[in-house]
Amino acid sequence: MKDLDPVIHAQARLRIMAVLSSVGEGDRITFTRLQEILDMTAGNLSVHLTKLEQAGYVEVVKSFRGRTPSTSAGLTRRGRLAFDxxxxxxxxxxxxxxEL
Known part of the structure; x- marks a missing residue:
């Protein structure tokens, strides 16, 4: 039996990966929406997204809508395979x- 990936195994990161896996391949979800779905603080979500991004499992994209900054996240191909x-x-x- 394979070991459980310790990067994903942490409860908060497992929840993040589960939500992001439900988003279409190549699509992203906004940081704010992800925060709402998971009921996590911005700081906590940011820390866990950074850990997943460092592992190559998540891509975080920062952009602007007009003058308003927007952050979104999605699974990479590697992240989708790791979650599978x-x-x-x-x-x-x-x-x-x-065995009893």
Whole structure:
């Protein structure tokens, strides 16, 4: 059985990855909307997004809409594969035969 990816395994990062995996490939969600969905503080979300970005799992894009700054995030191809591997490892752990 494969080990669970420690970058994804932290509860907050797992929740972020789950939400971002539901967004279409190549699409992003705004930081504000992600914060609302996850009910996380801006600082906490930012720290965890940075960790996921450093691992190459998430791409964070900063832009402007007129004069208003906008930040959005989405899974990279590597992030999508890592999340798929993570969920497969969890399923394997749950489904493995139990010896009593």
């Amino acid at each position: 591997d993570y969920t497969a490892a969890v399923r394997a752990l749950i489904d493995q035969p139990k």
